[in-house]
Amino acid sequence: KYYVVDSGYPMMKGYLAPYKGVSYHLQKFRRGGGSPETRHEKFNHAHSSLRCVIERTFGVWKNKWRIIRNMPSFPFHIQILIVSATMALHNFVRLNDRDDRGFINTNRDSISRREHNSEAGSSYEQNPGSLTDPAMVVFRDSIADSIWGDDN
Numbered sequence: 001k002y003y004v005v006d007s008g009y010p011m012m013k014g015y016l017a018p019y020k021g022v023s024y025h026l027q028k029f030r031r032g033g034g035s036p037e038t039r040h041e042k043f044n045h046a047h048s049s050l051r052c053v054i055e056r057t058f059g060v061w062k063n064k065w066r067i068i069r070n071m072p073s074f075p076f077h078i079q080i081l082i083v084s085a086t087m088a089l090h091n092f093v094r095l096n097d098r099d100d101r102g103f104i105n106t107n108r109d110s111i112s113r114r115e116h117n118s119e120a121g122s123s124y125e126q127n128p129g130s131l132t133d134p135a136m137v138v139f140r141d142s143i144a145d146s147i148w149g150d151d152n
Helices: 026-033 040-063 076-096 102-120 134-151
Strands: none
Touching: 026 040, 040 102, 040 134
C-alpha cells in the first residue's frame, strides 16, 4: 500500500511519486500531441492519470456527501464509520445509477480545474534526498518497467 503523491514529496516508504524532470501532466502530453516515449514518461503519464481519477472521485464524493466536507467533531472511530458508509453508498449509486447527476455534473466541471490545480505542485518543502527510500525507488522502477513492457 502506498500514497500516490506529486513530485514535491520524496520517495519515502509508502509514498509513490513521479519521476522528476520528466513530462508529467496530461495537458503536456496532449499539447505535445504524442504518447509517452520512454518508460519514465509512460509511468508519469499513468501516475498523472491515476491522480486525476482519484482527485475527481474525492471531489464527487465530497460534493455528494456534505458530511465529508465539514466532518463534525465526532470521535475518530465514528468518523471512520461515516467515511466507510458514504464510500459504500457512493459505490452502490455508481454501480446502479449510471445517470447519477451528482457524478456527471461534478465530473464535467472538475476535470480541467483539477488537472490545472495538479500542475501547481506541492508545498512540501523538506529535503527530499534525505528521506528517499531505495525500496520505493526500486518499486517505482519495477512498475515503470512493467507498464513499459506491456506495450513495447
